Amino acid sequence: MLGSMRASKKNQTLVWVIFGLLVIGLIGFGGATSGPGTIRSVAQVGDEKISVDSYVAAVQNRIQVVSQQFGRNLSGPEAQALGVQQAVLSELITSAAIDNEAAKIGLSLGDEAVRSELLTTDAFLGLDGKFNKESYNLVLERSQLSPTQYDEILRKNAARTMVNTAITSGVGAQDSQTLQILTYVAEQRDFSWVELTDSDLDSPITPPNETEIQAQYDTNTATYTAPLTRKITYVLLTPEMLESEAEIDEADLQEAYKLQNDRFNQAERRLVERLVFSDQAEAETARNALDAGTKTFDDLLKERGLSANDADLGEIEINDVSKDAATVVFGSSDAGVVGPVQSSLGPALYRINAILKAESTSFEEARDELTAELAGEITRR
Structure with missing residues (x-):
């Protein structure tokens, strides 16, 4: 249990590191909306905001999926190199744009349709194949969602599907347009390639003299001039590289454990x-x-x-x-x-x-995890 908890916590730490880097970029371009010391959303399309929680959850889910494909947990640099956060943000922005359009035109799933969707969701069915309230509550608990939040997700997904369907199938191509595309894709070109040599010329080419060469250079100086360049040497130094050098006081570890008692000890x-x-x-x-x-x-x-x-x-x-x-x-x-x-x-x-x-993790069991977290905080200051 502790191993899975540590893996989960490391993934969460990785997600918040990635999120921090994204927020720095968004603030630079005016993309993040923040209150006094608190960033509540990472982007906004019309009236539709992408919250910090939804972004972090989406990144964490994507990292878990990619980690399963690799057969191991991804490190921070690997997740960044794969462009996880950019891909997730792009998808969320696309969904937000569709949700905003659906809200503008008043598209929404009715209560009866939501109820029907809940009753037929496989994850909520019991052994008898019918809707099971206990399964429903457990799934929502693991997803950290309330029933109201899940209903809202169902309504948005349905409205999003209707908008997507209208976009992809609502407008047909004209015959002339289809014919033009088909002609472009299917057409071919035939050509002949002939090599010309000095022997094919009516008269030989006379080599240029010094005056002609100088005139060519003076006329096209920019062509023969390279821009000023500098060679540099740089060193990439990340917080993760310095964690082993950080000195962690025992009292700080004890204090961190006490402050996170609800995290390590759940009744x-x-x-x-x-x-x-x-x-x-x-x-x-x-x-x-x-x-x-x-x-x-x-x-x-x-x-x-x-x-x-x-x-x-x-x-x-x-x-x-x-x-x-x-x-x-x-x-x-x-x-x-x-x-x-x-x-x-x-x-x-x-x-x-x-x-x-009840779940309980002793201080000694949590020591390595706390040490890594505190070292990360110190090296990022």
């Missing part, structure tokens, strides 16, 4: 939905219906005019709910419905959709 988390009732009796009745199999948790939501999103608490830790609720929710070793138990809003049933185990 157990659970994906939970909560359904609150007006009193304990109503909650007990609902629980009995669940146990008898006459109703499901979704049936209870519908009876109260609620959707799964209304009850969704997302990803929670043990301190995010009341003490009584924490005891029941985090005391269960399996997913499912627990309760009723007293919550901050009243008696409630909780549905546990997924259990995310």
